[in-house]
Amino acid sequence: MLSDFDFSVIADSLPFLWSGLQFTLKLTLTAMLGGIFLGTLLALARLSSVAPLATAATWYINIMRSIPLVMVILWFFLVIPLLTGAPMGAENSALVTFTLFEAAFYAEIMRAGIQSVTRGQVAAGYAIGFSYSQNMRFVILPQAFRNMLPVLLTQTIVLFQDTSLVYAIGAKDLLKASEIAGKNYNRPVEMVVFVALVYFVICFALSYTVKRLSRRR
Amino acid sequence: MPLLDIDCISHAYGTQAVVRELSFQLETGQIACLLGASGCGKTTMLRLIAGFERPATGSIRLNGVTVADTNLHMPAEKRRIGMVFQDYALFPHLSIADNIGFGLHQKSTLEIRQRVDEMLDLIGLSNRGERYPHELSGGQQQRVALARALAPEPHLLLLDEPFSNLDIALRERLSLEVRDILKRAGMAAILVTHDQNEAFAVADVVGIMREGRIEQWDTPYNLYHRPATRHVADFVGQGVFISGEVLSRQSIKVELGILESDVPMECGTSCAECGRGCRLDVLLRPDDVIHDDASDVLAEVVAKSFRGAEFLYTLRLDSGAEVLSLVPSHHNHAIGEQIGIRLAVDHVVGFPNRQ
Numbered sequence: 254m255l256s257d258f259d260f261s262v263i264a265d266s267l268p269f270l271w272s273g274l275q276f277t278l279k280l281t282l283t284a285m286l287g288g289i290f291l292g293t294l295l296a297l298a299r300l301s302s303v304a305p306l307a308t309a310a311t312w313y314i315n316i317m318r319s320i321p322l323v324m325v326i327l328w329f330f331l332v333i334p335l336l337t338g339a340p341m342g343a344e345n346s347a348l349v350t351f352t353l354f355e356a357a358f359y360a361e362i363m364r365a366g367i368q369s370v371t372r373g374q375v376a377a378g379y380a381i382g383f384s385y386s387q388n389m390r391f392v393i394l395p396q397a398f399r400n401m402l403p404v405l406l407t408q409t410i411v412l413f414q415d416t417s418l419v420y421a422i423g424a425k426d427l428l429k430a431s432e433i434a435g436k437n438y439n440r441p442v443e444m445v446v447f448v449a450l451v452y453f454v455i456c457f458a459l460s461y462t463v464k465r466l467s468r469r470r
Numbered sequence: 471m472p473l474l475d476i477d478c479i480s481h482a483y484g485t486q487a488v489v490r491e492l493s494f495q496l497e498t499g500q501i502a503c504l505l506g507a508s509g510c511g512k513t514t515m516l517r518l519i520a521g522f523e524r525p526a527t528g529s530i531r532l533n534g535v536t537v538a539d540t541n542l543h544m545p546a547e548k549r550r551i552g553m554v555f556q557d558y559a560l561f562p563h564l565s566i567a568d569n570i571g572f573g574l575h576q577k578s579t580l581e582i583r584q585r586v587d588e589m590l591d592l593i594g595l596s597n598r599g600e601r602y603p604h605e606l607s608g609g610q611q612q613r614v615a616l617a618r619a620l621a622p623e624p625h626l627l628l629l630d631e632p633f634s635n636l637d638i639a640l641r642e643r644l645s646l647e648v649r650d651i652l653k654r655a656g657m658a659a660i661l662v663t664h665d666q667n668e669a670f671a672v673a674d675v676v677g678i679m680r681e682g683r684i685e686q687w688d689t690p691y692n693l694y695h696r697p698a699t700r701h702v703a704d705f706v707g708q709g710v711f712i713s714g715e716v717l718s719r720q721s722i723k724v725e726l727g728i729l730e731s732d733v734p735m736e737c738g739t740s741c742a743e744c745g746r747g748c749r750l751d752v753l754l755r756p757d758d759v760i761h762d763d764a765s766d767v768l769a770e771v772v773a774k775s776f777r778g779a780e781f782l783y784t785l786r787l788d789s790g791a792e793v794l795s796l797v798p799s800h801h802n803h804a805i806g807e808q809i810g811i812r813l814a815v816d817h818v819v820g821f822p823n824r825q
Contacts, residue, residue: 373555373556376522376555381552381622382548382550392561
């Protein structure tokens with residue numbers, strides 16, 4: 254049966270698949286950078302001594318982490334246009350949804366990172382004349398980030414795999430592109446196998462990097 | 471005007487009083503040490519001065535400015551008090567030079583470079599500026615921590631058990647080195663430790679702390695030779711108490727003879743009141759008891775410990791009381807042997823009998 258495989262269809266559809274992969278990568282990168290930025294702010298808010306801020310951040314994080322991602326994707330895609338009156342498009346909706354959703358996960362990682370920095374470091378910062386915000390920026394966050402780098406990257410691998418869920422709203426990522434190509438050539442099996450291989454290679458390379466990073470420390 | 475004026479400071483964690491109405495003063499350029507067993511409140515006192523805790527009562531004045539009292543609390547980062555921590559707390563993500571220059575962030579790049587070089591020079595690590603903390607030995611990290619604290623030219627430097635993470639040989643060398651660096655920088659400092667050798671090596675003046683109070687604030691010499699309380703006498707140095715009887719204001723009879731003192735006996739207020747015939751506990755240091763073959767007072771060797779230049783003998787008197795004696799180590803006597811001793815006490819310290 255494998256002899257029936259027609260590899261030429263894969264070669265022919267490579268440019269089309271590449272455009273899908275480009276969106277997948279764009280979505281991953283946007284959600285990672287935006288998510289880490291928002292997540293860090295959320296972590297600071299959650300650890301803040303200002304009670305309403307801490308409560309709000311805690312609720313946001315808990316809610317996001319307790320709902321299946323595919324539901325959040327659908328919900329955003331369907332409800333936001335109702336509220337704003339203008340359709341966003343599947344791709345834009347996905348970018349926003351993933352950033353907001355991943356922020357909750359990155360927030361918990363950054364919180365652990367901030368708490369991993371010893372109290373002595375904070376006291377040392379004060380003792381050489383740093384204010385709270387200077388301490389945060391120059392002493393705590395750089396160390397938190399460094400300590401948590403392997404975990405942040407692992408979360409990003411999960412994020413990369415989860416991007417395939419935009420299938421639900423028809424955004425054209427790698428998976429969707431392969432489906433379209435498979436239908437065009439009437440060769441769905443080749444496409445599914447090939448796409449799985451692409452996901453595997455990228456994820457495996459990333460995990461290998463993470464493993465090396467954490468071993469080096 | 472003293473550089474630092476601690477007036478009647480108290481602090482409690484919950485209902486547990488940790489520092490009780492503590493007062494002392496520190497002059498410019500002076501190095502002080504708070505010495506005490508763990509839990510005596512010495513580290514808390516340091517945190518109060520640094521601004522990491524707020525006192526319940528009293529006030530702290532630094533350079534004539536009140537930095538803390540019951541209504542006022544100047545934040546730690548505004549006090550210009552440097553601190554060296556037990557675990558050094560160097561910033562692992564920064565090079566040695568960046569660690570030292572970190573507190574100078576409001577200065578120009580050139581000024582920072584100059585000051586960092588000056589500091590690296592002071593601690594003898596001139597060519598290590600580009601290294602990272604984990605690449606240095608414990609002693610080197612300790613000196614970097616000192617340089618980092620000194621770089622912004624603080625009014626006062628606090629050191630929290632700074633040598634406790636080092637091995638003993640290094641501890642002794644480094645404590646002298648730290649004193650030397652502080653003196654060259656003209657820096658006033660307060661050290662906190664439970665190790666009296668460290669305290670005596672580094673500090674000009676030592677406060678013996680117990681249960682949140684300072685029992686005696688004095689020079690190392692006076693703490694050893696003129697302890698103000700029984701606790702200080704016990705805590706500082708070695709020694710034993712033997713019972714004695716007051717003959718006059720200047721003489722006490724003990725089992726080994728009569729002790730004469732040129733100055734009135736240092737035994738607090740109760741001693742003078744006590745008067746003739748009163749019973750006292752007299753402090754005998756190992757250097758007060760001298761081995762002398764010509765003496766007809768004999769004592770039995772019960773234990774001995776070799777110290778290199780001398781032996782520390784534990785000797786039992788006829789009455790069963792034990793005293794310590796430091797003897798040059800070529801006088802090697804066996805346990806069980808009777809040896810002659812005499813007293814050479816030029817300063818009698820006695821405390822009211824415990825019973």
